[in-house]
Amino acid sequence: MTFWKSLFAAPGTPAAAGRPREKEILLAEKPYRNGETQQIYFSTSRDIDLYELEELCLAVGWARRPHRKVRKAIENSFLVVSLWLERGAQRRLIGFARATSDHAFNATLWDVVVHPEFQGQGLGKTLMDQIIRELRQQDISNITLFADPQVIGFYQQMGFLTDPEGIKGMFWYPR
């Protein structure tokens, strides 16, 4: 976090079987205008408006996806995390990521995104720190992802390694 300051962690709601407890953490608070403050929250709730998520993904240039499939993917992810900007009564989704997992050894991150307006403020790093913390709390030690070329450096700064011991990420797509 560069200008956002971590404040406190709030206890969460009971979780679905075998999954991490849902929680919400106030990451940062600062003056906004007219004496108002704005807050940034990290959340592990799966209660995500699919239109809002779509807007976030379109903002970084990703392709539109059927909501039915996105809903299914969220339901069946091991961990779903999001970043929220709160100004007064308004709450806006500004970051998202999710992980599939076997709940034991491996997790794989998908759909890691921070809204372009909020990039360059350390929020991506904060998001990743929280994801790693959540997964480590679940005793998962092999955290993997598939990085587009332009974000490889970012993940390397977070401690991710490319091709360790010659291991290669590989993809199969329908012909």
Add this chain to the structure above:
Amino acid sequence: MTFWKSLFAAPGTPAAAGRPREKEILLAEKPYRNGETQQIYFSTSRDIDLYELEELCLAVGWARRPHRKVRKAIENSFLVVSLWLERGAQRRLIGFARATSDHAFNATLWDVVVHPEFQGQGLGKTLMDQIIRELRQQDISNITLFADPQVIGFYQQMGFLTDPEGIKGMFWYPR
């Protein structure tokens, strides 16, 4: 399959919510000795003896893992597949793989193994063909894995690509 001949597919048992139906397929049958035959079966049952799986994994030089965690990983995999050699009343686990998934877009393969005694007969290819077929039946189109250097060529033959469009597999391990 090189010398094994595909014969028929048997219907499976009802599946857990959202997961593929369990099924068993007779892949091959040939004479053994004393007029007996031997069969090779492909199965998607999760009913795997953990000691037998451990023996298979140790045979290819993998590290021993706590059964508690292996059990949890199998329970929480989207797809679990295995190859069995049947000779009379004896049934032996000779291949295994599993996949994590969000049940919608992505699947990631883990623990793909064929016993060294049965390598070089096309069984790895058969196992992968069946996995891809199962995942495609679930409408999952992005099948991923992390390949050790010595098996990259094998997966390339199966149609897997390394680093497509510069996308890199990345790993985070606890420090």
